[in-house]
Amino acid sequence: MDSGQQIFPYTFAVTKLDRQTLHGHKSCILWFTGLSGSGKSTIANEVETILYNKGISTFILDGDHLRNGLTRGLGFSEQDREEHIRRAGEAAKLLMESGILVLATFISPSGKSREAIRKSVEKEEFIEIYVQCSLEKCEQRDPKGLYMKARKGEIREFTGISAPYDPPQNPDLVLDTEFYSPEACARQVIQLLSDYGYI
Structure with a gap:
């Protein structure tokens, strides 16, 4: 028997709208994508701090954190990367x-994977934010020393060096971290959320 024939999702009484009403605001996914070292986590941290102080319920999902739990055991092959992003x-x-x-x-290098997530939720619930920064600048920053290891061949299939990155074609917001500080970028995100009616 096909396993799908055994799956019957239960319809619970409390809906997403009920939960949003309880929190006092709408919910959505802010998806920060960009090269390693571009500033994704730093900006998200700034945004969350602002939202927390406004009484908005938030949670940050970070790639490295998930690899210590939910996606532990996955490598960095194209197939494993796609599964990491799917999860x-x-x-x-x-x-x-x-x-x-x-x-x-x-980092979510595959545009196809990001689009799959967008299509899995309702319109405007997925907000794609491209944290734009040149490879050269990311390598200069190299906060984790990963680019240096990748250049030495110690890390295989590293995005931007030995593995491709598909920049978003039509992101909801582009944050240029070569020219704007994390604080300035965070303010742009907050303004976008306000314009979209999330806060």
Whole structure:
């Protein structure tokens, strides 16, 4: 028997709208994508701090954190990367369904994978934020020393060096971290959320 024939999702009494009403605001997924070192996590941290002080319920999903748990055991092959992002997307969706605003920070190099997450939720519930920074600048920063290791061949299939990155074609917001500080970028995100009616 096909396993799908045994799955019957239960319809619970409390809905996403009920949970949003409880929190006092709408929920969505802010998906920060960009090269390693571009500033995704730093900006998300700034945004979450501002939202927390406004009484907005939030949660940050970070790539490195998930690899210590939910996606532990996955490597960095193209197939494993796609599965890593698929699981991250499902986790973000569940958190968003709980009525909170989710900040997801993942390199997520595949445009196809990001689009799959967008299509899995309702319109405007997935907000793609491209944290734009040149490879040269990211390498200069290299906060984790990963680019240096990749250049030496110690890390294989490293995005931007030995593995491709698909920049978003039509992101909801572009944050240029070569010219704007994390604080300035965070203010742009907050303005976008206000314009979209999330806060």
